[in-house]
Amino acid sequence: MSSIQSVHINLYILLSTVLFCIGVLGVLFRRNAIIILMSVELMLNAVNLLLVAFSSYWNDAAGQVFVFFVMVVAAAEVAVGLAILITIYRNTKSTDIDILNKLKN
Amino acid sequence: MTLYLFYFLSFLAILCGLMVILEKNPVHSVLYLVITFFAIAGHYILLNAQFLAAVHVIVYAGAIMVLFLFVIMFLNLNKETEPHKSIAVKIAAVISAGLLLIIMVGALKETNQLPQPSVTNADIGLVKNLGKVLFREFLLPFEIASILFLAAMVGAVMLGKKEIK
Numbered sequence: 001m002s003s004i005q006s007v008h009i010n011l012y013i014l015l016s017t018v019l020f021c022i023g024v025l026g027v028l029f030r031r032n033a034i035i036i037l038m039s040v041e042l043m044l045n046a047v048n049l050l051l052v053a054f055s056s057y058w059n060d061a062a063g064q065v066f067v068f069f070v071m072v073v074a075a076a077e078v079a080v081g082l083a084i085l086i087t088i089y090r091n092t093k094s095t096d097i098d099i100l101n102k103l104k105n
Numbered sequence: 106m107t108l109y110l111f112y113f114l115s116f117l118a119i120l121c122g123l124m125v126i127l128e129k130n131p132v133h134s135v136l137y138l139v140i141t142f143f144a145i146a147g148h149y150i151l152l153n154a155q156f157l158a159a160v161h162v163i164v165y166a167g168a169i170m171v172l173f174l175f176v177i178m179f180l181n182l183n184k185e186t187e188p189h190k191s192i193a194v195k196i197a198a199v200i201s202a203g204l205l206l207i208i209m210v211g212a213l214k215e216t217n218q219l220p221q222p223s224v225t226n227a228d229i230g231l232v233k234n235l236g237k238v239l240f241r242e243f244l245l246p247f248e249i250a251s252i253l254f255l256a257a258m259v260g261a262v263m264l265g266k267k268e269i270k
Contacts, residue, residue, distance in 0.1 A: 002225045003151035006107040009219050014210065015115045019122055021206040026126035028198035034131050034177060038138050041169065042122055045145055048161075056152040057222055061229045061238040064157055068239070071164055072250045076257035078169050082176045083264035089180050 004056045012053035019046035033088070033095045037081050044074050110151060118144035131177045135170055142166045154230035 004012075019042060026039030048067045055063025089095055117140065124137040142165045149158035228234055239247060 002153040002227060003107045003111060004222060005225060007111045007151075008221065010213065011111065011115075013213055015118070017206060017209045017213070018119055021202050021209075022119070022122040022126065024205055025198060025202035028201060029126055029195060032131060032182075034173065034182065035126065035134055038125060038134060038173065041138070041165070042125065042141065045142065045165070049145055049148055052149055052152050052154050052157060055229070056154065056225065057219070059222075059224075059226045059229060061234050062242065064154055064230060064235055065239050065243050067157055068160070069243075069246060069250060071160065072253065075164060075169060076253055078172060079257050079261045080264070082172060083261040085176065086180070087264050095180065095182065 002056050009057050016046045016050040031096050031098055033085050033097050114144045114147045131182050135173050139166050139170050153227050156232050
């Protein structure tokens with residue numbers, strides 16, 4: 001008994017859309033680079049949830065395997081992203097993204 | 106019963122997701138994000154993806170969030186030092202994200218409605234089935250993922266270590 005039988009697939013699409021938009025809002029809203037990385041994680045998770053919902057809907061395990069690969073990419077992204085963040089902090093003593101505008105002028 | 110659980114977990118995920126971006130203290134943001142990940146793991150269990158739920162909790166709530174917390178403690182960011190964006194930029198951000206939400210929900214309304222599935226296979230989320238699919242159909246991407254991890258590890262170490270003068 002899967003919840004896909006009692007919960008309509010549209011509700012899952014709606015939930016994923018809302019979570020994704022919260023992630024987009026976080027990227028646009030905050031200046032702290034760590035919060036921006038966490039918002040990107042939130043967006044990836046929204047997509048993962050929808051992949052699992054459709055995998056359950058169509059009885060196809062390929063969707064769930066794809067979620068593994070998204071997790072792999074997310075883990076690699078976080079490791080490299082946080083390493084870059086530490087390097088930026090070491091040079092500027094801040095994690096504010098608005099001071100990183102050297103390429104602009 | 107399942108519907109109520111779905112609504113409860115969705116409410117929890119959305120509320121804590123909003124708190125992640127509204128909270129001033131980065132440590133609190135990380136803790137709210139952990140709650141969001143647990144709610145999503147609950148959704149996976151409801152969808153009969155038991156193995157994925159376990160992996161999700163271990164990888165996200167366990168490894169990635171600890172990494173975030175470690176960096177926040179390491180850089181001593183656990184206080185509210187962040188300067189704020191101007192109010193115009195904040196309003197523009199909210200309007201942009203809201204428009205994206207409205208457009209996607211509107212596009213969803215216009216699509217053909219999918220019928221409820223009559224029969225579901227409860228076993229596809231188990232390790233046995235996922236392993237078969239992963240190591241038969243997706244063997245090449247699996248091996249490439251290991252190379253990606255190696256590259257990411259080397260890159261993180263190279264970026265993280267102090268430059269030799």
